[in-house]
Amino acid sequence: xxxxxxxxxxxxxxxxxxxxxxxxxxxxxxxxxxxxxxxxxxxxxxxxxxxxxxxxxxxxxxxxxxxxxxxxxxxxxxxxxxxxxxxxxxxxxxxxxxxxxxxxxxxxxxxxxxxxxxxxxxxxxxxxxxxxxxxxxxxxxxxxxxxxxxxxxxxxxxxxxxxxxxxxxxxxxxxxxxxxxxxxxxxxxxxxxxxxxxxxxxxxxxxxxxxxxxxxxxxxxxxxxxxxxxxxxxxxxxxxxxxxxxxxxxxxxxxxxxxxxxxxxxxxxxxxxxxxxxxxxxxxxxxxxxxxxxxxxxxxxxxxxxxx
Amino acid sequence: xxxxxxxxxxxxxxxxxxxxxxxxxxxxxxxxxxxxxxxxxxxxxxxxxxxxxxxxxxxxxxxxxxxxxxxxxxxxxxxxxxxxxxxxxxxxxxxxxxxxxxxxxxxxxxxxxxxxxxxxxxxxxxxxxxxxxxxxxxxxxxxxxxxxxxxxxxxxxxxxxxxxxxxxxxxxxxxxxxxxxxxxxxxxxxxxxxxxxxxxxxxxxxxxxxxxxxxxxxxxxxxxxxxxxxxxxxxxxxxxxxxxxxxxxxxxxxxxxxxxxxxxxxxxxxxxxxxxxxxxxxxxxxxxxxxxxxxxxxxxxxxxxxxx
Numbered sequence: 001x002x003x004x005x006x007x008x009x010x011x012x013x014x015x016x017x018x019x020x021x022x023x024x025x026x027x028x029x030x031x032x033x034x035x036x037x038x039x040x041x042x043x044x045x046x047x048x049x050x051x052x053x054x055x056x057x058x059x060x061x062x063x064x065x066x067x068x069x070x071x072x073x074x075x076x077x078x079x080x081x082x083x084x085x086x087x088x089x090x091x092x093x094x095x096x097x098x099x100x101x102x103x104x105x106x107x108x109x110x111x112x113x114x115x116x117x118x119x120x121x122x123x124x125x126x127x128x129x130x131x132x133x134x135x136x137x138x139x140x141x142x143x144x145x146x147x148x149x150x151x152x153x154x155x156x157x158x159x160x161x162x163x164x165x166x167x168x169x170x171x172x173x174x175x176x177x178x179x180x181x182x183x184x185x186x187x188x189x190x191x192x193x194x195x196x197x198x199x200x201x202x203x204x205x206x207x208x209x210x211x212x213x214x215x216x217x218x219x220x221x222x223x224x225x226x227x228x229x230x231x232x233x234x235x236x237x238x239x240x241x242x243x244x245x246x247x248x249x250x251x252x253x254x255x256x257x258x259x260x261x262x263x264x265x266x267x268x269x270x271x272x273x274x275x276x277x278x279x280x281x282x283x284x285x286x287x288x289x290x291x292x293x294x295x296x297x298x299x300x301x302x303x304x305x306x307x308x
Numbered sequence: 309x310x311x312x313x314x315x316x317x318x319x320x321x322x323x324x325x326x327x328x329x330x331x332x333x334x335x336x337x338x339x340x341x342x343x344x345x346x347x348x349x350x351x352x353x354x355x356x357x358x359x360x361x362x363x364x365x366x367x368x369x370x371x372x373x374x375x376x377x378x379x380x381x382x383x384x385x386x387x388x389x390x391x392x393x394x395x396x397x398x399x400x401x402x403x404x405x406x407x408x409x410x411x412x413x414x415x416x417x418x419x420x421x422x423x424x425x426x427x428x429x430x431x432x433x434x435x436x437x438x439x440x441x442x443x444x445x446x447x448x449x450x451x452x453x454x455x456x457x458x459x460x461x462x463x464x465x466x467x468x469x470x471x472x473x474x475x476x477x478x479x480x481x482x483x484x485x486x487x488x489x490x491x492x493x494x495x496x497x498x499x500x501x502x503x504x505x506x507x508x509x510x511x512x513x514x515x516x517x518x519x520x521x522x523x524x525x526x527x528x529x530x531x532x533x534x535x536x537x538x539x540x541x542x543x544x545x546x547x548x549x550x551x552x553x554x555x556x557x558x559x560x561x562x563x564x565x566x567x568x569x570x571x572x573x574x575x576x577x578x579x580x581x582x583x584x585x586x587x588x589x590x591x592x593x594x595x596x597x598x599x600x601x602x603x604x605x606x607x608x609x610x611x612x613x614x615x616x
Contacts, residue, residue: 017509018509018513019506019509020506020510021506021509021510021513022513150510150513150514150517151510152510152511152513152514152529152530153510158514158529160513160514160517160526162513162517188502189502190501190502191499191500191501191502192499192500192501192502192505193498193499193500194496194497194498194499194500194535197500197505197508197509197535198327198328198329200505200509201325201326201327201329201505201508201509201512202328202329202458202459202460202461203460204509204512204513205326205329205330205458205460205468205470205512205513205515205516206458206460206466206468207513208513208516208517208520209458209468209470209516209520212516212517212520218468221460221466222460227502227505
C-alpha cells in the first residue's frame with residue numbers, strides 16, 4: 001500500500017465535569033487527509049485546502065507528529081501529506097488534534113501498523129503541542145480511540161475507554177468568533193473552593209457510572225461544570241441563552257466544547273439532538289454573529305480509512 | 309414478626325479520591341441490634357452494651373433515626389431497641405452510621421418493609437446528624453446498600469451503587485487515639501489548587517471505571533488522595549509509615565478511613581490483605597499506641613438479618 005485517504009474526526013474535550021481529562025469523538029465532522037509513500041525520506045506537505053496553515057513541516061501539527069513517528073520508526077521511505085481541512089482552527093472541536101492524529105494514523109497504516117493506538121497518541125501529542133503550547137491528549141485520545149475517553153495522565157500516558165451508550169447524539173454550535181487560548185487560560189482561577197471541587201468529582205464519578213450503565217437520566221444529572229464554565233462562558237456571547245434553549249429543547253446536558261467558542265449538547269436520540277440544533281440556531285440567528293451547527297452520533301471508531 | 313436481630317456493618321467513607329462522596333461496606337465488622345415491637349407507642353432504648361452511649365432516645369443516633377421513621381410511618385405500635393455496640397465511636401469506620409442505619413432497617417422489617425433503601429437512608433441521615441453535626445450519607449449509604457456507593461447529592465438524596473470486584477478485600481487498622489471531628493474539619497483548606505482538583509477528579513473517574521471493569525491495576529492507580537490526605541494524615545501518628553508498609557506488602561491502595569484515625573487498605577485477594585495486616589501491625593506494635601486490625605471482604609449486601 002502506497003497511499004491512504006483517511007477521515008479524521010472533530011472531538012469535544014472537557015465535557016462539563018470532565019475538565020482537562022474527558023473527551024468524546026464526533027461522527028462525519030472532520031478533516032480528510034491523503035498520505036503517500038515517497039522514495040525520498042522525510043516529510044513534505046504538498047497540499048492544504050480549506051484553511052491557511054503552514055506548509056513548513058516543523059510548524060505544522062501534522063508535520064511535527066509525522067516527524068515524531070518517523071524518528072522512532074526510521075522507515076526506508078518518506079511521506080507526502082495532503083490536508084483537506086474542514087474543521088476551522090480555533091473552533092474548539094479539536095482541529096489541531098484531527099490533523100495530528102490523522103497524520104500518524106495514516107503513516108502507521110502505510111507502515112503496516114507497527115504502533116498501537118497509545119503509541120500513536122504519544123506521537124500526536126508532539127504535534128498538538130505546537131498548536132496548544134502544552135502537551136495534552138484531551139482531543140487526541142477520542143480522535144484515535146473513538147467514543148468517550150478519559151486521559152488519566154499524560155506522563156506517563158494513560159487513556160481509558162469509557163463505554164458510549166448507543167443512543168447518544170451530539171449537537172454542536174460553532175459561533176465564528178475567536179477566543180485566544182491565552183485568554184481562555186488566563187481567565188481560570190489557580191485555586192477553587194473545595195466544595196465546588198467535591199461537586200465536580202461527584203459529577204465525574206457519576207457520569208462515568210452513567211456511561212457504563214446506559215443511564216441517560218444520570219448522564220443528564222452529571223453533565224454540570226461548576227468550576228470552569230462560570231469563567232469561560234463569559235468569553236462566549238449568548239452562552240447562557242444557548243444552554244437554556246438546548247436544555248429546554250430536551251438536551252441531556254450542554255457545555256463549552258474544549259475552551260470554546262463551540263458549545264456542545266448531548267441528547268438521547270437524533271430527534272432530541274435535532275430539536276436542540278433548532279433551538280441553538282434560534283438563539284444565534286437573532287444575532288449578527290456567523291455560526292455553524294452540526295448534529296451527529298458519537299463516533300465510537302475514531303479515525304476512519306476512506307480508501308487505500 | 310415481633311422481634312428481629314440484625315448485624316449492622318462498619319463502613320469506610322471517602323476512599324482516597326472520593327472525599328465526601330464515596331464509601332464501601334465491610335464484612336463481619338459491625339454492631340448487632342435487637343429491635344422488638346411493643347404495645348406502647350414510641351421508642352425506648354433498653355440496653356446498650358460495648359460502649360457508653362446515651363439511653364435518651366432524642367440524643368442517641370439510633371433513637372433519632374427511629375423517631376424520624378416513626379413520624380412518617382405512624383405505626384400502631386412502639387419499639388424497644390437493644391444495641392450491642394462493637395464499633396468504637398470515633399474510630400472512623402462508621403460507628404454512628406451503623407447504629408442509625410441498623411435501627412431503621414430493623415424497624416422497617418418489623419413493619420413489613422413499607423420503605424425502600426433510599427427512604428431508609430433519608431431517615432438514618434436524621435440520626436447521623438446528631439453525631440456528626442451535619443447531614444451526610446457517606447457511611448450510611450454503603451451500610452444500607454452494601455458494596456461501593458457514591459452519594460452524588462444529599463439534598464435531594466441520590467445514591468449510586470458502583471459494582472464491587474469479587475476479589476476485593478479491605479484491611480483496617482484502628483489506632484486507639486481520638487481525633488476530634490472539629491479538628492479534622494478545621495484542618496481542611498477552604499480553597500484548593502485547580503491542578504490538584506483535576507488530578508482528584510481524573511482519579512475519581514478512573515476509579516469508578518476500574519470498579520466497573522474489574523481492573524485491579526487501574527483501581528490501584530486511582531486510589532490516590534492528593535487533596536485531603538496531606539492535611540488529615542498529620543493527625544494520625546505513623547500514617548506515612550503504615551501506608552508505605554501496606555503498599556510494600558501488596559495493597560492496591562491505602563488511605564484515611566472517614567476522617568480517621570482508622571486507616572484502610574484495599575487488596576486483591578485475602579492473601580495480600582492478610583500480608584497488609586501483618587505489615588500495618590509491624591509498624592504500630594513498635595509504638596505505645598493501642599490498636600486493632602481487621603481483614604475482611606467487601607460486603608456487597610449491607611445490613612444482614614441474623615434471626616427474626
